[in-house]
Amino acid sequence: MDSNLRREIIVDNYQNPTNKKTIDDKEFITASTISDSCIDNITLFVKFKDNVIEDIYFDGEACAITTSATSIMIKKLIGKTIDEAEELMNNYYNMIDEKEYSEEELGELNAYNEIYKQPNRKKCAIFPFETLKKAIEKYKMHN
Amino acid sequence: MNREDFPMLKNDLIYFDNGATTLKPQCVINEITNYYENYSANAHRGDYDISRKVDELYEKTRDDVKEFINANKREEIIFTKGTTESMNMIIFGFMKNYLQKDDEVLITKTEHASNVLPWYTLEKEIGIKVKFIPLEDYEVTIDNVKKSINNKTKVISLAWVTNTIGDLRPIKEITKVAHDNNILMVVDGAQSVPHFKTDVLDTDIDFLAFSAHKMLGPTGVGVLYGKKDYLEQMLPLNYGGGMNSFFESDKSLEYKPLPYRLEAGTMNISGILGFRKALSYLNKIGMDKITNYEHELKDYLVKRLREIDNIEVYNENTKSGIVLFNIKNIFSEDTSQFLNHYHVCVRAGNHCAKMVKDELIIKNTCRISLYFYNTKEEIDKFINIMKGNKDIFKVII
CATH class of the missing domain: 3.90.1150.10 (Aspartate Aminotransferase, domain 1)
Incomplete structure (x- = not known):
């Protein structure tokens, strides 16, 4: 990906993130992650119905990479089934870990395809996905 | 400079990022290498020359620390792994027996985790109450200390300088207020001892904890200072070699006197000897x-x-x-x-x-x-x- 386009995607999603607000609604499952380095801190609010992710919101304080990745993840995953979401996540993790992956499926998430060059930021790029995994686990436990 | x-x-x-750790001067690095290359023996064990040399330098470091913070007695200086371990020894080795249910400990919301979490744990274990002195413009004032004290208050535990705001607390004045009310004064010196002259006698504080690595010394070395009467009552958190005089199969035993009773196992000898060089380097400047x-x-x-x-x-x-x-x-x-x-x-x-x-x-x-x-x-x-x-x-x- 061209570096200007990459920057544009990340900065745009950082400065105007998708669905950034706290949701106080019992239909939403909440999951939080606080980073080991005690900085980033986000909470996801996820609404599932019949194994489909119907809606996601998030709130918290985090760096440009974490915030933008959360925003893009939300756009990508609303309306997907849990199976589809997990497949996309695997694909994304493969990209982050420099394994084989399908570029086509990831869309804007390709903006993080060179994050391996900054090893201390890898954790930021997977932060929202680690949090979503917790929400999915909670949903599966109760259904 | x-x-x-x-x-x-x-x-x-x-x-x-010197609040996290400081860089090391060549003389400290050389001393650590010198120990490993030329007299790498254990302390307090030796009937041979190089071990005796280690003993001498190890105890010389204790004397130098005593001078550095102007303590009364060399037995009041205990080597530890760092500030965190020193704080844990104060809180679990001494306070756990000294304090009773419902006794109150005053800290602030700007303390480092090592002056918060051990107290929270003690609160759960024995039912003390941890309370916060209100801050004014992020700082501790004598007035607010006085207002926070009641007849249940037994300890005030504060950083001399906080690692966040970097505010300097009037420790001598707070200690005076504490002692007038029969309250013990514990001080986290991690961010203060490296940066200005520390005088435990003049301030009359009861306990002080600090780390060598934040003052040019090696990582894994810290100091616990306590007034001798209190250290005598402190229970070791570690039992084993180096801290006992004898033990028998009939379970009879005797522990060594201070400071050795509180320094079980082989200590970070190379680090402690390196720390000595750091102290003399700071003194020289x-x-x-x-x-x-x-x-x-x-x-x-x-x-x-x-x-x-x-x-x-x-x-x-x-x-x-x-x-x-x-x-x-x-x-x-x-x-x-x-x-x-x-x-x-x-x-x-x-x-x-x-x-x-x-x-x-x-x-x-x-x-x-x-x-x-x-x-x-x-x-x-x-x-x-x-x-x-x-x-x-x-x-x-």
């Missing part, structure tokens, strides 16, 4: 000179930061080498990554004092913590980099 003595400074690096120079550097840094429109500084007036700042609307970790690109080391986050957010409103900040080897030239370079912060996303993404 003295930059030529620090091998790390030969790298292309501006090191502004002079602690007052270090303090004055750091204040001058901080004033200069704050003045120059004001030149940049979109920088917020949160603790302009605190008396230490610590400066907290953010670029407006930029997350602190992004700023630290931006600076890292230019080989400037600063800390981002809440600096292990997670309750600070209750006091400071801003949760996350960048922290510069200065030491005497930092220079105005480094600050100038840093300011020039910060003036280019409009391009932050071009640099970090």
